[in-house]
Amino acid sequence: TQLLEQSPQFLSIQEGENLTVYCNSSSVFSSLQWYRQEPGEGPVLLVTVVTGGEVKKLKRLTFQFGDARKDSSLHITAAQPGDTGLYLCAGDGGGGSNYKLTFGKGTLLTVNP
Amino acid sequence: EADIYQTPRYLVIGTGKKITLECSQTMGHDKMYWYQQDPGMELHLIHYSYGVNSTEKGDLSSESTVSRIRTEHFPLTLESARPSHTSQYLCASKRTSGSTGELFFGEGSRLTVL
Numbered sequence: 001t002q003l004l005e006q007s008p009q010f011l012s013i014q015e016g017e018n019l020t021v022y023c024n025s026s027s028v029f030s031s032l033q034w035y036r037q038e039p040g041e042g043p044v045l046l047v048t049v050v051t052g053g054e055v056k057k058l059k060r061l062t063f064q065f066g067d068a069r070k071d072s073s074l075h076i077t078a079a080q081p082g083d084t085g086l087y088l089c090a091g092d093g094g095g096g097s098n099y100k101l102t103f104g105k106g107t108l109l110t111v112n113p
Numbered sequence: 114e115a116d117i118y119q120t121p122r123y124l125v126i127g128t129g130k131k132i133t134l135e136c137s138q139t140m141g142h143d144k145m146y147w148y149q150q151d152p153g154m155e156l157h158l159i160h161y162s163y164g165v166n167s168t169e170k171g172d173l174s175s176e177s178t179v180s181r182i183r184t185e186h187f188p189l190t191l192e193s194a195r196p197s198h199t200s201q202y203l204c205a206s207k208r209t210s211g212s213t214g215e216l217f218f219g220e221g222s223r224l225t226v227l
Binding site: 004009031033035040041042043044045048088090092100101102103104105106 | 117148153154155156157158161171172203205214215216218219220221
């Protein structure tokens with residue numbers, strides 16, 4: 001069974017601070033996705049990383065996929081209250097078009113004004 | 114913006130009642146999924162479908178059942194609800210051909226069984 005461990009589980013910071021959240025596994029994933037879920041909503045995809053060592057930037061968010069494709073990180077620069085939400089990582093174990101994603105438990109981020 | 118809809122958004126019912134959670138998508142996606150989400154826990158896949166008349170059980174055992182008679186519709190039914198079924202249920206869909214792997218989620222149905 002593939003597991004994804006996310007840390008920290010909870011994070012409360014002030015507006016303007018930087019933060020990094022982590023997604024780790026002992027398994028290799030062919031790709032990894034990051035979703036953000038706001039209260040009362042379903043998760044929304046932020047990014048998909050595919051290549052080991054890949055770095056993707058989405059405005060103030062920087063995503064990195066580990067060289068061995070077992071871990072990933074999300075770094076937010078100058079966090080804003082609008083960044084508040086549950087950040088979920090999800091790994092694709094491969095297997096072609098019928099893959100199923102493995103989700104982590106998420107990091108609940110609160111950015112205070 | 115995702116075109117996938119779930120009803121009801123919130124439901125409080127008594128033990129033993131039969132309930133159906135509706136999920137519809139207008140994107141023509143072949144693959145549809147039901148996940149169960151509890152606070153502080155992973156999203157657990159309970160059912161999935163790769164197309165009309167195709168349904169499979171997911172990784173988490175569930176007493177619910179699903180059907181896929183039309184591409185756009187993937188309802189989930191509990192014949193006799195129990196307090197242990199209290200949870201948030203998320204429906205999702207994904208395109209098959211040329212897919213980037215993105216799951217499109219509905220807003221969820223929060224079920225409370227008393």
